[in-house]
Amino acid sequence: MGMNGVAAKAACLGLLISLGCSEPPERDPLQDTSLHESRFVQADGIALHVLDWGGSGESLLLVHGSGWSPHYFDDLAPFLADRFRLIAPARRGHGQSGIPGEPFDVDVLAEDLRVILDSLGIERTNLLGASFAGAEITRFAALYPERVERLIYLEAHYERVGSPWDTLRLSRPQLPCFGGGIDSLPQMRRCLQDYLRPGLEWSPTMEAVLLDIIRRDDDGGYHLKTDHPTVSPSFSLVNASYRREYELLEMPVLAIFAERFYPVTGVDAEYDRQVVAWHERCQLEVSGWAMRRFRDAIPQVKIVSLPGSAHEELVYNDPEHRDPERLAEEVLAFLRGSRAP
Numbered sequence: 001m002g003m004n005g006v007a008a009k010a011a012c013l014g015l016l017i018s019l020g021c022s023e024p025p026e027r028d029p030l031q032d033t034s035l036h037e038s039r040f041v042q043a044d045g046i047a048l049h050v051l052d053w054g055g056s057g058e059s060l061l062l063v064h065g066s067g068w069s070p071h072y073f074d075d076l077a078p079f080l081a082d083r084f085r086l087i088a089p090a091r092r093g094h095g096q097s098g099i100p101g102e103p104f105d106v107d108v109l110a111e112d113l114r115v116i117l118d119s120l121g122i123e124r125t126n127l128l129g130a131s132f133a134g135a136e137i138t139r140f141a142a143l144y145p146e147r148v149e150r151l152i153y154l155e156a157h158y159e160r161v162g163s164p165w166d167t168l169r170l171s172r173p174q175l176p177c178f179g180g181g182i183d184s185l186p187q188m189r190r191c192l193q194d195y196l197r198p199g200l201e202w203s204p205t206m207e208a209v210l211l212d213i214i215r216r217d218d219d220g221g222y223h224l225k226t227d228h229p230t231v232s233p234s235f236s237l238v239n240a241s242y243r244r245e246y247e248l249l250e251m252p253v254l255a256i257f258a259e260r261f262y263p264v265t266g267v268d269a270e271y272d273r274q275v276v277a278w279h280e281r282c283q284l285e286v287s288g289w290a291m292r293r294f295r296d297a298i299p300q301v302k303i304v305s306l307p308g309s310a311h312e313e314l315v316y317n318d319p320e321h322r323d324p325e326r327l328a329e330e331v332l333a334f335l336r337g338s339r340a341p
Contacts, residue, residue, distance in 0.1 A: 036077070041089075043115040044108075049096035050116060053077050053086035058149065059122045060084040060335070061113065065131030065156075066235050067178075067226045069095035069212035072130065074205040076315045079328030084126070084335075089116050091133075093231035095212040103234040106242045109136035110143055117147065126335060128152040131311070134159065135238050142245040152331060153255040155311050157290035161243040164289050168282040173262060173274040183221050188214060196312050198265045205316060246297035253301045254334040255294050256314070256327070257287055263310040304330050 036051045051070045060080060064072045070088035080086055090097040092104060092112060113136065117125060126149045129137035134156025141148045160166040177191040189210060193202050215225045226232060260283055262275045294301045306314065306326065314327050 035081075036086075036088075041116050041119045043092070043112045046092045046098040046100055046112075048092060048098070048112060048116060049090040050120075051088045052120070053081040055081055055083070055085040057084045058335070059117075059125035060086050061117070061125050061127050062086065062088040063113070063127065063129045063133035063137060064088065064091070064094070065133055066091075067094070067213060067224050068130075069209050071095070071205060071208035071212055072315055074208060075203070076324045076328060079324055080331065083332065085122070087116070087120065087122075089113070090212070091136075093226055093228060093234070095225075099225075099228055100230050103230055103237055105234070106135050106139045106238045107143075109238070110140040113137075113140045114144060114147075123147065124149055126150045126152070128154055128331070129156045130154040130315070131156055131158065132235065132238075135242055135244060138244040138246065138249070139242070141251065142248045145248070145250060148251050150252045150254070150335060150337075151249065152334065153253070153294075154327075155256065155258050155314065157255060157257065157294070158286070159242075159244050159290075160239040161241075163286070163293075164282075165286045168286060171282065172278050173271055176271075178224050178227075185210075185222070188222050194265050194267050195271075196263070197316060198263050198267065200316075203316065246294065249298050251300065252334070252337060253294070253298050254330070255291070255301060255303045256330060257291070257303065257305045258309040258311050258314060259305065259307050260309075261311045263313060302334060306330070 036053045039050050039052060040047045041050055042048070049070070051073075062070070062073045062076075064070055070090050073088050077086055077088075089112070091109065093099050113127075117123075124147050127137040127140065129135075129152070131154070134153050137151055137153075137156075141151055158165050158169075160169075175191075175195050177188060177195060189202060189207075192206065192210065193200070197203075197206065213224055213226075214222045215227075216222055226235075260275075260279045262279070264272045264275055266272070291303055294303060306323075309323060314323050316323065
């Protein structure tokens with residue numbers, strides 16, 4: 001199905017839903033278009049973009065990683081939206097959210113989550129944080145434990161303070177897509193496809209993410225929106241100053257680990273050599289340390305490793321491995337468990 005076909009399908013399904021009709025039967029979520037409302041919430045003068053899939057069950061707030069967009073969850077959402085009130089915000093300085101006038105810390109990010117929940121009338125929620133978002137969901141749960149049912153860390157164990165990741169990350173392979181030298185959207189598309197979705201076709205979800213995360217420079221080149229001088233330093237500030245308060249978490253916690261950080265591309269032999277070497281030298285040490293940290297600090301933690309997966313692949317449609325489906329199965333099994341005290 002081309003992009004026009006996808007758009008037409010989304011419009012038709014949206015009309016059916018707005019008229020109160022049931023959706024077509026026997027849908028395959030991997031072939032579905034992710035349907036959601038788009039809204040903005042004001043937080044300390046910053047407009048925060050929020051995707052809202054609706055739903056009448058428990059709330060599940062999905063928080064994306066650094067540099068990405070709430071559309072990151074578009075392929076995963078159809079597996080969860082019929083069981084939860086599903087919401088995904090764009091962090092300040094990301095996607096369609098506003099750019100702050102000064103760098104922000106983890107307390108600002110936690111407060112943004114509170115404002116979003118308040119604006120939507122949600123008193124208590126489940127939280128899923130991907131990658132960098134592990135910091136802000138931890139801080140939010142530490143500040144507002146009465147508002148959190150359960151926490152899910154989706155490849156979100158890469159904290160810096162006291163961790164081997166703080167030094168081993170310096171030697172990891174660097175994705176070439178955001179280092180400059182890319183001067184067209186097709187070139188950026190090709191780079192992300194080769195390095196983040198090797199061997200798979202470009203998808204509507206990846207297109208939505210791409211358009212959300214990049215900006216065009218005056219010289220015509222493309223870079224991440226988060227390269228902005230008030231946004232980029234914020235990541236360093238959070239990473240360098242915040243030791244996650246796992247010891248304060250009394251709610252059930254699920255920590256999901258991918259097998260490796262980077263996929264092997266099959267198109268860049270030198271990069272692939274670096275990926276394999278870094279995985280063998282560093283990845284296992286980082287993951288092992290993080291698992292011990294979770295187990296030592298959190299009484300109610302469940303740790304799950306998904307074989308054959310990479311850090312950025314877990315949420316994207318993959319006809320061979322059906323990664324969003326198996327990820328959703330783990331999330332649903334955990335969320336159906338006992339409620340937090």
